[in-house]
Amino acid sequence: MTESFGSVGDLRSALDAGQTSSRGLIEHALERAGAVGERLSVFVDLQNDQALAAADAADARRAAGETHSPLDGIPLVIKDNIVQQGERASCASRILEGYVSPFDSTVVAKLRAAGAVVIGRANMDEFAMGSSTENSAYGPTLNPWDLERSPGGSSGGSAAAVAADIVPLALGSDTGGSIRQPAAFCGVVGMKPTYGRVSRYGLVAFASSLDQIGPIGRSAADCAVLLDAISGHDPQDSTSLPEPALTTASTLTGDISGLTIGLPREYFEAEGADPAVLETVRTAASALEAGGAKLVEVDLPHARYAVAAYYLIATAEASSNLARFDGVRYGRRAEGVANLKELYERTRSEGFGDEVKRRILLGTYVLSAGYYEAYYRKAQKIRTLLRRDFDAAFAGCDVLLTPTTPETAFRLGEKTEDPLTMYLSDIYTVSANLAGLPGVSLPCGLAEGLPVGLQVLGRPMEDATVLRVADAYQRLADHHLARPGDLA
Amino acid sequence: MSRIAPEDAKRVAELARLRLDDAELPAMTAHLERILEYVDLLMEVDTRGVEPTAHAIPLATPTRKDEPTGELTPEQAIANAPAAEGTAFSVPKVFDDEAAG
Amino acid sequence: MSAHPDYEVVIGLEVHVQLRTRSKLFSTAGVSYGDEPNQHTTPVCLALPGALPVLNAHAVELAIRAGAATNCTIHPTSIFARKNYFYPDLPKGYQISQFEHPLCTDGWLEIETDGLKSDGSKTGGTKRIQLTRIHMEEDAGKSLHDGRADQSRIDLNRAGVPLVEIVSEPDLRSAEEAGFYLRKLHAILRTVGVSDADMEKGQFRCDANVSLRKHGATELGTRREIKNVNSFRFVEAAIEAEIVYQADLLDSGGEVRQATVGYDAENDRLFLMRLKENADDYRYFPDPDLIPLVISQERIDAIRAALPELPDVRRHRFEEAHGLAAADAAKLVGAGSLADFFEAAVAAGAEPKAAAKWLTRDVVAWLNEQERESGDSALETQGFALAPAGFASLLGLVDAGRLTAKSARDLLPDLLAQGGDPESLMQERGLEAVSDSGALEAMADDVLAAQPKAIESFREGDQKAVNFLMGQVMKQSQGKADPAQVRKILIAKLEAL
Structure with missing residues (x-):
C-alpha cells in the first residue's frame, strides 16, 4: 500500500467495512516511518512492537463490535515532550538521555482509552525551544516539500510526519507557534487550542502559562476529531479549564454565512513579511468572503510588542521549569564530578544545547534582582494590553485571519546564527499564546512551490469556531490536498 | 551602551548552574545583548496603572481532596537515577553551607 | 537571663509548622515519618518531566485556621510563587511558596510575661507580639549523610509536605520572651488542630533572627539568623549564646556580619553556616503552573466561627468558671494537653482548684522529669497511664482525709506511669491515713x-x-x-x- 492515508473519517469507514485493518494501517505507517521517516529524521523513537500489539487489540475490539471511538485503531505520532508510561521521553535533549517515564500524560491516557495507536515519538527542537527543529540533539528534521529546508518548529517532526503521509494525525505542543508554524511550513493543519482546553499533565513544560498540546492533521475535520479526544477538564492540571471534552467534529457544517472575519492591519503591514505570503493569505480571505463571510479590518495596536513580551515571559518560566534537570534523580549526569556544584554545572552545560542555554540565561536574567520589574513585570503588563487589543478586536469580528508566518519554510541553517531573526519568525503566532486564544494554521496555497499557512484566531473558548472556519475554507478550496513530491 | 557585560553573563550562568567557558562567553553575551536590545522596544509602551497578566484565562486555582494516592514504589522512584544507594538518590557530599534556601 | 545591661536585644522568629494533613501540599503522596527513603513519592515529588502540582484543600483550610487563630487578616486572593535555588533535596529546583501575596498578614498573639525580669524587676502582665505574615509553602526533602563519606543520600519522603511559615515582627526582647512566644504559638496551633507540632519530628522548627543595639537606638543592628532549632529550650539557649557572642563582639569594637548560623545543642555552641555577603537572588515569580488561590469571605468566616476555644479564652474561662488563680490557669493552658486532662478530671468530680494545683505543680514536675530523661520536649498527657477519673479519685481520697498529701505525692508517679486504681494502690501500700x-x-x-x-x-x-x-x-x-x-x-x- 503506497497511496496516502485518506481522512480519518474515510479510514474509519474502511475499517468498519473490513476493507482494511488496524494492523494494516499500522504496518503501512511503520513502513513509511522506517523509510521516509528515516530519510527526513522525523522520529526520535519508533514503537513498532507496542503499536502492532495495540493495532491487534483494536482489530479484536472491532471484530467484537466494541469499537466506540473514531480514533480506534488509527495511527498517530506524538511529540517527544509528551510522556508515555514505560517509554523514553527525551524532549530531543541529551540531558534526558535514557529517561523512561513511569506515568502517562493525560492526553496519552485519553488516546489509549480511545484506541488510537501511537507508532513513535517525533523529533522537535530541544525542550520545544526553537522554530526550525534544528535545535534537536538528534539533528534536524527535513521539510518533506524541500529537503534543504526546515519543517519549522518546534513540532517539526510531528508536522513532517503528517505532511510525508507517515500518519494521518500527530500531536504537537505550541508555546509561541510551535504547532502552527511547522504546520504552515509543511502544508498541513495544526491547531493550538484555548489555553487550558487540553491537559498539560505529562507535557514537559517549557513555559507553563503558554504551553498547549494540540492536533496536527491533513484537514480541520481530522484535527477536530483528535482535539475532541484529548480535550476536557483534568484535575491533575491546575490550569485546566473546568469544561467537558469538546465535540467540535460534529459542528463543522461549512456554514460561515454571517460570520465576520477581522484582518489585523498591523499583520499585513509587518516589516519583513514576504509579499507573496501576504498575497496568498489575502486571496484566501477573498475566498471566505465569497463563501459568505464578511471581511473587516481591525487593529491590534500592541501587536509589534508581542515577540519581545513573549520571549521575556517564556524564557523566565523556562529558566525555572528546566531547573529540575540537574542529574540528581533522572537523566544524564556528567561523569567524574567532584562536588555538587560540578554535578550541576557540568551536567547542565553538557546536557543542554546552545539555544536552551541561551533561553535559560535570558530567563534567569530577567527574573534576577534589579531586572524583574523592568523586564518580567513589564512583559506581563504588555500581555494585559495585548489581551485588551484582542478583546477590542473581537468586539467587531468573530475570528481573525492572518498569515501564520511572515515567510515560507526557510533553509536549514539560514537562521541559526542569529537567534533574534529566528524569534521574529514567530511574530504572527505568539500573541495567541500570550492571550490564551485558540488558533489554527491551514494551508492556503503555495508560494514558489512552498506551502503558505493561513492562521485563524478565535475568542477564548471558541475552539469550535476557528475549526469551523478552517473546515469551511477547506470545503471552498483544496489546498490541503496538495502533496509534496515523491519521497520514497 | 551595553546592557549585559560578560561578567553579568557569568553571574547569571552561575545562578542558572550553567558553565560558560571562555570560548562560549563572547558569543553568548553578544546574543543576549542583541535580544535585550530588541526587547527595549517595550520601554516605549506606557504601562503605568496596567495590571500584569500571569495567566490569560482568569480562573481560581482548583484544590483536591487530602487523600494519599498514586504513590510510586521506592524502586520506581529511583528507577531513572544516575546513581542510587539503597532506595535513596546518591550525590556528591552535601554540605550545609552550600544551601541557598 | 535578665536583659543585657548595654544592649537591647531584638529578636524576630520564623517558625515552620507542618500542617496536619494526610497527603502532601501539591502531590498526592502520603505524609509519613521515619519510613524507608523515597517510600512516599509521586511524579510531582520527584519533579519528573511533565508532573504538575495540584493544591491540597485541607492544607488551605488549616493554613486559614492558623491565620484565624492568630488574629491575622486572611486574604481572599493569594498567590503561589516559585523560590528558585539549586539543592539536591529540592527536586524542582524551586520551592513553591508565597511571596508578594501571602495568605495571611498582620496578626498578633499575646504572651504572658509574668515573672519576666526584663529590667531586673517583675513586669507581669501580657505583651502583644505582632505577626508579619503566615504563608503556605512546601517542605524540602532530606540529605542523609549515613553512607559513604564522599556521598550524601537524598530522601524525598518529606519533599512537598505542607508547611506554614509564621513570621513575627522583631518584637521579642529576650530569649525568654522568644520561649514564651514559641510555647504560646505551639499551644494555639495544637489547640486549633493546625499541626501536631511534634518538635522531635521537625513539625515545629524555628529560625531566630537576632540583633543587638544600644539601648535607646532606633535603628536595628545587623542580624544573624539561627537556623532550624527544634526545641523550646534549645531556641532559648541558642539565643542566649548568640546574645553573648554579639555583645562580646560589639564590646570589643567588632562588627556583626550578616550570617546564618546553626546551633549545636550537645555542646551548646553556635557554628557559622554561611556568610550572607550578597542578598540571595531567589528570582521569585508567580508559579505559572498554579493560578491564584481564591477564598470566599464566607469560607473565611465559617473557618473563624468553627475554631475551637483558643488558649487565652480558655484561660479566662478557667479563672472565671473554676476560680483558678491566673498563674495556674495560664500554666494549664500553656502546657500541651494538660488543660484537657484538667477538664476531664473536673468532669469526673475533681475539685478544680485542687486539680489545678496538683497538675501544675506535681504532674508538671513529673513531666519535666520524663522530659529530661527522654529528651522529648512537649508536655504530653497522652503518655499517662492514669485516666482523668483516676486522678480525680486520688484527689478525692486526699479531700476525704483518707490519704495525706504527702502519701498522695508518693503514689502519683507510679500512678502516672503505670496506672491503676488509687484506692487499691493506697491500701496495697498501707498508706491509708490514720483517721481513727x-x-x-x-x-x-x-x-x-x-x-x-x-x-x-x-x-x-x-x-x-x-x-x-x-x-x-x-x-x-x-x-x-x-x-x-x-x-x-x-x-x-x-x-x-
Missing part, C-alpha cells in the same frame, strides 16, 4: 508523755512546741495521719492539761 481518732489520741498521749519539755514550752506560750509535737505524732503515724486532725487533738489535750 482513738488511735490518734493514743499516739498523742504517748508523745505528750515522752515530751515534758515541750509541754513546758507550750505553757510558756511557745506555739512552736505544738509543731514539734505534731511532727512527733506524724512520725509515729508514719505520715498517714491527717495533720489538721492531729493538731486539733494535741491542742485539746495540751489545753486540758
Whole structure:
C-alpha cells in the first residue's frame, strides 16, 4: 500500500467495512516511518512492537463490535515532550538521555482509552525551544516539500510526519507557534487550542502559562476529531479549564454565512513579511468572503510588542521549569564530578544545547534582582494590553485571519546564527499564546512551490469556531490536498 | 551602551548552574545583548496603572481532596537515577553551607 | 537571663509548622515519618518531566485556621510563587511558596510575661507580639549523610509536605520572651488542630533572627539568623549564646556580619553556616503552573466561627468558671494537653482548684522529669497511664482525709506511669491515713508523755512546741495521719492539761 492515508473519517469507514485493518494501517505507517521517516529524521523513537500489539487489540475490539471511538485503531505520532508510561521521553535533549517515564500524560491516557495507536515519538527542537527543529540533539528534521529546508518548529517532526503521509494525525505542543508554524511550513493543519482546553499533565513544560498540546492533521475535520479526544477538564492540571471534552467534529457544517472575519492591519503591514505570503493569505480571505463571510479590518495596536513580551515571559518560566534537570534523580549526569556544584554545572552545560542555554540565561536574567520589574513585570503588563487589543478586536469580528508566518519554510541553517531573526519568525503566532486564544494554521496555497499557512484566531473558548472556519475554507478550496513530491 | 557585560553573563550562568567557558562567553553575551536590545522596544509602551497578566484565562486555582494516592514504589522512584544507594538518590557530599534556601 | 545591661536585644522568629494533613501540599503522596527513603513519592515529588502540582484543600483550610487563630487578616486572593535555588533535596529546583501575596498578614498573639525580669524587676502582665505574615509553602526533602563519606543520600519522603511559615515582627526582647512566644504559638496551633507540632519530628522548627543595639537606638543592628532549632529550650539557649557572642563582639569594637548560623545543642555552641555577603537572588515569580488561590469571605468566616476555644479564652474561662488563680490557669493552658486532662478530671468530680494545683505543680514536675530523661520536649498527657477519673479519685481520697498529701505525692508517679486504681494502690501500700481518732489520741498521749519539755514550752506560750509535737505524732503515724486532725487533738489535750 503506497497511496496516502485518506481522512480519518474515510479510514474509519474502511475499517468498519473490513476493507482494511488496524494492523494494516499500522504496518503501512511503520513502513513509511522506517523509510521516509528515516530519510527526513522525523522520529526520535519508533514503537513498532507496542503499536502492532495495540493495532491487534483494536482489530479484536472491532471484530467484537466494541469499537466506540473514531480514533480506534488509527495511527498517530506524538511529540517527544509528551510522556508515555514505560517509554523514553527525551524532549530531543541529551540531558534526558535514557529517561523512561513511569506515568502517562493525560492526553496519552485519553488516546489509549480511545484506541488510537501511537507508532513513535517525533523529533522537535530541544525542550520545544526553537522554530526550525534544528535545535534537536538528534539533528534536524527535513521539510518533506524541500529537503534543504526546515519543517519549522518546534513540532517539526510531528508536522513532517503528517505532511510525508507517515500518519494521518500527530500531536504537537505550541508555546509561541510551535504547532502552527511547522504546520504552515509543511502544508498541513495544526491547531493550538484555548489555553487550558487540553491537559498539560505529562507535557514537559517549557513555559507553563503558554504551553498547549494540540492536533496536527491533513484537514480541520481530522484535527477536530483528535482535539475532541484529548480535550476536557483534568484535575491533575491546575490550569485546566473546568469544561467537558469538546465535540467540535460534529459542528463543522461549512456554514460561515454571517460570520465576520477581522484582518489585523498591523499583520499585513509587518516589516519583513514576504509579499507573496501576504498575497496568498489575502486571496484566501477573498475566498471566505465569497463563501459568505464578511471581511473587516481591525487593529491590534500592541501587536509589534508581542515577540519581545513573549520571549521575556517564556524564557523566565523556562529558566525555572528546566531547573529540575540537574542529574540528581533522572537523566544524564556528567561523569567524574567532584562536588555538587560540578554535578550541576557540568551536567547542565553538557546536557543542554546552545539555544536552551541561551533561553535559560535570558530567563534567569530577567527574573534576577534589579531586572524583574523592568523586564518580567513589564512583559506581563504588555500581555494585559495585548489581551485588551484582542478583546477590542473581537468586539467587531468573530475570528481573525492572518498569515501564520511572515515567510515560507526557510533553509536549514539560514537562521541559526542569529537567534533574534529566528524569534521574529514567530511574530504572527505568539500573541495567541500570550492571550490564551485558540488558533489554527491551514494551508492556503503555495508560494514558489512552498506551502503558505493561513492562521485563524478565535475568542477564548471558541475552539469550535476557528475549526469551523478552517473546515469551511477547506470545503471552498483544496489546498490541503496538495502533496509534496515523491519521497520514497 | 551595553546592557549585559560578560561578567553579568557569568553571574547569571552561575545562578542558572550553567558553565560558560571562555570560548562560549563572547558569543553568548553578544546574543543576549542583541535580544535585550530588541526587547527595549517595550520601554516605549506606557504601562503605568496596567495590571500584569500571569495567566490569560482568569480562573481560581482548583484544590483536591487530602487523600494519599498514586504513590510510586521506592524502586520506581529511583528507577531513572544516575546513581542510587539503597532506595535513596546518591550525590556528591552535601554540605550545609552550600544551601541557598 | 535578665536583659543585657548595654544592649537591647531584638529578636524576630520564623517558625515552620507542618500542617496536619494526610497527603502532601501539591502531590498526592502520603505524609509519613521515619519510613524507608523515597517510600512516599509521586511524579510531582520527584519533579519528573511533565508532573504538575495540584493544591491540597485541607492544607488551605488549616493554613486559614492558623491565620484565624492568630488574629491575622486572611486574604481572599493569594498567590503561589516559585523560590528558585539549586539543592539536591529540592527536586524542582524551586520551592513553591508565597511571596508578594501571602495568605495571611498582620496578626498578633499575646504572651504572658509574668515573672519576666526584663529590667531586673517583675513586669507581669501580657505583651502583644505582632505577626508579619503566615504563608503556605512546601517542605524540602532530606540529605542523609549515613553512607559513604564522599556521598550524601537524598530522601524525598518529606519533599512537598505542607508547611506554614509564621513570621513575627522583631518584637521579642529576650530569649525568654522568644520561649514564651514559641510555647504560646505551639499551644494555639495544637489547640486549633493546625499541626501536631511534634518538635522531635521537625513539625515545629524555628529560625531566630537576632540583633543587638544600644539601648535607646532606633535603628536595628545587623542580624544573624539561627537556623532550624527544634526545641523550646534549645531556641532559648541558642539565643542566649548568640546574645553573648554579639555583645562580646560589639564590646570589643567588632562588627556583626550578616550570617546564618546553626546551633549545636550537645555542646551548646553556635557554628557559622554561611556568610550572607550578597542578598540571595531567589528570582521569585508567580508559579505559572498554579493560578491564584481564591477564598470566599464566607469560607473565611465559617473557618473563624468553627475554631475551637483558643488558649487565652480558655484561660479566662478557667479563672472565671473554676476560680483558678491566673498563674495556674495560664500554666494549664500553656502546657500541651494538660488543660484537657484538667477538664476531664473536673468532669469526673475533681475539685478544680485542687486539680489545678496538683497538675501544675506535681504532674508538671513529673513531666519535666520524663522530659529530661527522654529528651522529648512537649508536655504530653497522652503518655499517662492514669485516666482523668483516676486522678480525680486520688484527689478525692486526699479531700476525704483518707490519704495525706504527702502519701498522695508518693503514689502519683507510679500512678502516672503505670496506672491503676488509687484506692487499691493506697491500701496495697498501707498508706491509708490514720483517721481513727482513738488511735490518734493514743499516739498523742504517748508523745505528750515522752515530751515534758515541750509541754513546758507550750505553757510558756511557745506555739512552736505544738509543731514539734505534731511532727512527733506524724512520725509515729508514719505520715498517714491527717495533720489538721492531729493538731486539733494535741491542742485539746495540751489545753486540758
